[in-house]
Amino acid sequence: MIASLTLPTTGTLRFSPDNRLSLAGTTRSISKMSFATVNPCKSAIHASTATAPAVETRKSRSASLYEVLKVNRNASPVEIKTAYRSLAKVYHPDTSSSSHSDSSDGRDFIEIHKAYTTLSDPAAKALYDLSLSAGSRGRPFGYAAVVSRSGFYPTRRWETDQCW
Amino acid sequence: MAEPAYTVASDSETIGEEKSSSAFPEIAIGIDFGTSQSSVAVWNGSQVELLRNARNQKLMRSFVTFKDEIPSGGVSYQLSHEYEMLSGAAIFNMKRLIGRVDTDPVVHSSKNLPFLVQTLDIGVRPFVAALVNNVWRSTTPEEVLAIYLVELRALAEIHLKRPVRNVVLTIPVSFSRFQLTRIERACAMAGLHVLRLMPEPTAVALLYAQQQQQNMHENMGSGSEKIALIFNMGAGYCDVAITATAGGVSQIKALSGSTIGGEDILQNMMCHLLPNMDNLFSSHGINEIKSMGLLRVATQDAIHKLSLQTSVQVDVDLGNGSKINKIVDRVEFEEVNKNVFEKCETLVNQCLQDAKVDVEDVNDVILVGGCSNIPRIRNLVLGICKTETSYNRMNPLVAAVCGAALEGAVASGISDPFGSLDLLTIQATPLNIGIQADGNAFVPIINRNTTMPSRKESIFTTAHDNQSEALIVVYEGDNQSLEKNHLLGYFKIMGIPPAPKGVPQIRVCMDIDASNVLRVSAGEVVPTMPFMEVRMPTVDDGHGWCAQALIGQYGSTLDLISVPKMMQQ
Numbered sequence: 001m002i003a004s005l006t007l008p009t010t011g012t013l014r015f016s017p018d019n020r021l022s023l024a025g026t027t028r029s030i031s032k033m034s035f036a037t038v039n040p041c042k043s044a045i046h047a048s049t050a051t052a053p054a055v056e057t058r059k060s061r062s063a064s065l066y067e068v069l070k071v072n073r074n075a076s077p078v079e080i081k082t083a084y085r086s087l088a089k090v091y092h093p094d095t096s097s098s099s100h101s102d103s104s105d106g107r108d109f110i111e112i113h114k115a116y117t118t119l120s121d122p123a124a125k126a127l128y129d130l131s132l133s134a135g136s137r138g139r140p141f142g143y144a145a146v147v148s149r150s151g152f153y154p155t156r157r158w159e160t161d162q163c164w
Numbered sequence: 165m166a167e168p169a170y171t172v173a174s175d176s177e178t179i180g181e182e183k184s185s186s187a188f189p190e191i192a193i194g195i196d197f198g199t200s201q202s203s204v205a206v207w208n209g210s211q212v213e214l215l216r217n218a219r220n221q222k223l224m225r226s227f228v229t230f231k232d233e234i235p236s237g238g239v240s241y242q243l244s245h246e247y248e249m250l251s252g253a254a255i256f257n258m259k260r261l262i263g264r265v266d267t268d269p270v271v272h273s274s275k276n277l278p279f280l281v282q283t284l285d286i287g288v289r290p291f292v293a294a295l296v297n298n299v300w301r302s303t304t305p306e307e308v309l310a311i312y313l314v315e316l317r318a319l320a321e322i323h324l325k326r327p328v329r330n331v332v333l334t335i336p337v338s339f340s341r342f343q344l345t346r347i348e349r350a351c352a353m354a355g356l357h358v359l360r361l362m363p364e365p366t367a368v369a370l371l372y373a374q375q376q377q378q379n380m381h382e383n384m385g386s387g388s389e390k391i392a393l394i395f396n397m398g399a400g401y402c403d404v405a406i407t408a409t410a411g412g413v414s415q416i417k418a419l420s421g422s423t424i425g426g427e428d429i430l431q432n433m434m435c436h437l438l439p440n441m442d443n444l445f446s447s448h449g450i451n452e453i454k455s456m457g458l459l460r461v462a463t464q465d466a467i468h469k470l471s472l473q474t475s476v477q478v479d480v481d482l483g484n485g486s487k488i489n490k491i492v493d494r495v496e497f498e499e500v501n502k503n504v505f506e507k508c509e510t511l512v513n514q515c516l517q518d519a520k521v522d523v524e525d526v527n528d529v530i531l532v533g534g535c536s537n538i539p540r541i542r543n544l545v546l547g548i549c550k551t552e553t554s555y556n557r558m559n560p561l562v563a564a565v566c567g568a569a570l571e572g573a574v575a576s577g578i579s580d581p582f583g584s585l586d587l588l589t590i591q592a593t594p595l596n597i598g599i600q601a602d603g604n605a606f607v608p609i610i611n612r613n614t615t616m617p618s619r620k621e622s623i624f625t626t627a628h629d630n631q632s633e634a635l636i637v638v639y640e641g642d643n644q645s646l647e648k649n650h651l652l653g654y655f656k657i658m659g660i661p662p663a664p665k666g667v668p669q670i671r672v673c674m675d676i677d678a679s680n681v682l683r684v685s686a687g688e689v690v691p692t693m694p695f696m697e698v699r700m701p702t703v704d705d706g707h708g709w710c711a712q713a714l715i716g717q718y719g720s721t722l723d724l725i726s727v728p729k730m731m732q733q
Contacts, residue, residue: 086411093678094588095574095588110619
């Protein structure tokens with residue numbers, strides 16, 4: 001599972017800001033590492049682009065959908081919806097709080113939306129609950145592995161608009 | 165914050181400015197560039213303000229006239245009379261023409277406009293020209309739009325007393341990604357950086373979300389979710405959206421749209437009044453242009469009157485010996501435009517179906533755009549939604565631009581102490597995006613009405629034994645058949661190790677970010693070669709030719725076969 005999470009990023013040629021920063025100086029990559037340990041989700045990305053493989057092991061513990069939405073297992077549909085909206089306001093790339101902090105790059109919102117899609121659908125939620133209680137430590141139902149990359153959301157990267 | 169890692173010469177200007185403004189965010193202005201009329205609005209720190217031009221207009225006609233060699237647009241130029249716009253020197257309806265090839269029926273229906281739209285019907289861009297001193301001077305829809313946007317930009321800069329660079333532009337739902345690049349191109353020509361291209365009804369949805377927020381504060385009303393159906397029909401396009409709104413967050417549940425609008429109604433009526441119109445006007449001589457202008461103005465006038473009264477007398481002397489004296493009543497008008505109204509009905513029903521919303525659950529029906537005044541259209545939409553009244557807290561002609569200005573403030577990172585900008589629109593993709601696989605079939609990877617930002621992937625396999633290369637051909641559209649969708653681009657993945665067909669696993673991944681940039685990447689699931697990643701669209705116009713050339717060159721040798729979701733992993 002670790003392999004399938006990180007492989008696409010290792011293979012791709014990418015001039016991401018983080019990659020560049022880590023090349024620029026060791027101080028930067030150290031701070032990046034310490035940041036990565038604070039936020040296990042985020043480390044998945046940096047592990048492949050810049051920092052030491054030691055970090056990689058930490059991210060394999062994926063949060064349950066309830067943890068993603070920060071709600072209880074027995075939350076009502078209304079609570080789930082409210083949680084989704086309030087998280088969207090923080091993590092959606094359009095909102096002011098996310099565009100100025102480094103802690104969200106849109107990938108978080110995709111995760112949140114996926115969790116919401118599953119938990120707001122009664123049938124899918126029941127199946128997911130079943131998979132949780134079965135204690136399967138594997139990939140939980142409906143929770144697609146997040147294969148993402150860093151520095152993605154600044155709109156312009158190195159490519160020009162090729163369609164001119 | 166993060167400096168661009170890599171700067172290309174053509175980008176340097178934009179990026180340089182962005183950096184300097186990052187400490188103090190510039191509020192992006194909202195522009196609604198309409199087929200017939202345009203408007204500009206901006207968040208002024210406490211509310212949305214519509215900007216007015218020197219003639220105190222907040223709705224400005226969308227045209228550019230080339231009369232005196234120096235082009236001037238409808239923002240600054242005062243038409244002496246409507247006929248002046250129809251003299252052949254002015255280009256209008258750019259929004260209907262931009263990013264279309266000459267086999268497109270919409271381009272063909274533009275051929276009896278007073279300026280020249282010439283088609284060769286081979287799938288290239290049409291020849292567009294304005295009559296300047298008795299010479300057809302060629303131009304492009306992008307150029308015309310850019311000239312117009314320069315005027316809008318100057319207008320905004322005078323008002324705001326600062327340079328304006330960032331814009332949020334509203335666009336029709338049915339625009340292809342190729343058309344979006346043409347809009348971006350025109351903006352770049354005008355020195356504007358596009359922060360967001362926002363489908364018109366979603367801009368209206370954002371304004372609605374703000375009004376609901378205010379409503380809640382004022383009345384201490386319930387903060388429960390409200391479902392709104394937004395129907396927007398202007399001169400060029402018709403769009404429908406269904407949005408679920410609560411707490412200032414508007415989630416777009418479904419979008420549908422089509423190139424149908426007031427222009428089609430006008431053309432139908434002109435044909436009705438003068439059945440051999442197409443033959444009469446095809447030559448585009450000076451006299452024909454004049455008669456065409458006269459007929460157009462008279463018909464337009466009659467249509468407007470028919471929204472208020474049940475019948476109208478049309479009297480027009482076309483100057484070439486033919487006169488039209490006719491009484492047209494509303495029943496006749498509705499019969500002539502049956503196809504338009506049927507299309508509207510289809511769009512509304514499709515949107516409701518895609519959103520999985522029952523009409524009983526729709527709290528508000530919002531009708532905006534110039535055509536929302538037409539009684540038949542009002543009745544039709546309200547009828548489907550089983551309600552008597554529409555939402556009346558919006559000006560139907562400026563709702564979209566107000567929403568765009570709100571988005572401009574929100575996406576620029578502005579926050580408001582009173583929470584008026586505590587808003588968010590969660591967008592959805594209007595069209596399926598997929599690749600060619602299973603022979604000549606369109607296999608969607610991101611389905612329409614998927615929440616953005618989004619990332620989806622599918623697994624494919626080879627169609628032949630020992631196939632070492634595969635072609636990824638990316639299309640966008642709603643149609644089952646590949647040819648009827650828009651080709652966005654293509655690339656080849658190489659170095660697939662020799663294996664029997666069906667064995668190699670090839671992952672195709674599509675990623676749309678919050679600013680609607682699409683990237684497609686592909687490679688083997690267990691990579692032996694680097695993944696390929698391509699920002700789409702890559703093809704220019706004449707895309708029909710590219711698809712044909714690919715088939716001619718490679719046939720089915722580089723084909724892919726889709727692997728059902730059940731079989732994956």
